[in-house]
Amino acid sequence: LPGEICSLFARSGAGKSLFSIKAAAICTHLGYKTLFITPEMTSEQMSLRIDVMLGKIRGYEFSHMALKKGDDINEEEYEKFLRESRENRFLICDNISGKSITISGISSLVRKHNPKVLVIDNMELLSPGEKAEKLYEKMYNLYFGLRSLCTANKICAFVTHQATRSAASNPYRFPRVDEVSSGDALIRTSDIALAMCLVKDDDKKRLISFQKFRDIGNLAKEYVVVDFDVDRGIFIEAS
Numbered sequence: 001l002p003g004e005i006c007s008l009f010a011r012s013g014a015g016k017s018l019f020s021i022k023a024a025a026i027c028t029h030l031g032y033k034t035l036f037i038t039p040e041m042t043s044e045q046m047s048l049r050i051d052v053m054l055g056k057i058r059g060y061e062f063s064h065m066a067l068k069k070g071d072d073i074n075e076e077e078y079e080k081f082l083r084e085s086r087e088n089r090f091l092i093c094d095n096i097s098g099k100s101i102t103i104s105g106i107s108s109l110v111r112k113h114n115p116k117v118l119v120i121d122n123m124e125l126l127s128p129g130e131k132a133e134k135l136y137e138k139m140y141n142l143y144f145g146l147r148s149l150c151t152a153n154k155i156c157a158f159v160t161h162q163a164t165r166s167a168a169s170n171p172y173r174f175p176r177v178d179e180v181s182s183g184d185a186l187i188r189t190s191d192i193a194l195a196m197c198l199v200k201d202d203d204k205k206r207l208i209s210f211q212k213f214r215d216i217g218n219l220a221k222e223y224v225v226v227d228f229d230v231d232r233g234i235f236i237e238a239s
Helices: 016-029 043-057 064-069 073-086 103-111 136-152 183-189
Strands: 005-010 035-037 090-093 117-120 156-162 191-197 203-214 222-227 234-237
Touching: 005 016, 005 136, 005 183, 016 035, 016 090, 016 117, 016 156, 016 234, 035 103, 035 234, 043 064, 043 073, 090 103, 103 117, 103 136, 117 136, 136 156, 136 183
Parallel strands: 005 156, 005 191, 035 090, 035 117, 117 156
Antiparallel strands: 191 203, 203 222, 222 234
């Protein structure tokens, strides 16, 4: 709903970016104007990943590596997909005026483009806008600034956050909230909070657990298993 925030935290390499791309692709496919903020990748890198994921939803079978290298792709199919995707519902930002990305900068983009959905991959890489801030102050300001932005503009957000190094010892368990920078602020500002981890002996699957789900009582499942393939744009609950 407008004003709500869904957050995901996981260790490095677990697949946070693919999850955020899937969320953005679904919203774009459903007709919602979506603003994607990527402090880590360039807009060109992200565009290819979005094409693969959105293409998958629309019935195409693209390979990320093939598109990246320009090899073994059906050019007619790709051109057809690109023509269908000219609605301009998806916007990517990898910097603002050649500088780092701040919450105030994102607010300006939201006022300018009026998206319905905001997706931020790697929230911790945003700049607080003040050099002297300590880490915990930075994250508190980022989370509560995002909350205010979503409430004021009546948009919903999906954000990802990387767990700290203390969570790296076992990639096959869900990171705890206290293994995320200012995890208490993340939980307090999120209406839905998810954690994700790897599956032992199967790099084509991931586990996702529900850490918080506001206004809903007991969930039917504690966690779900998803099929996972970056190259083919697969991120879907396993049957």
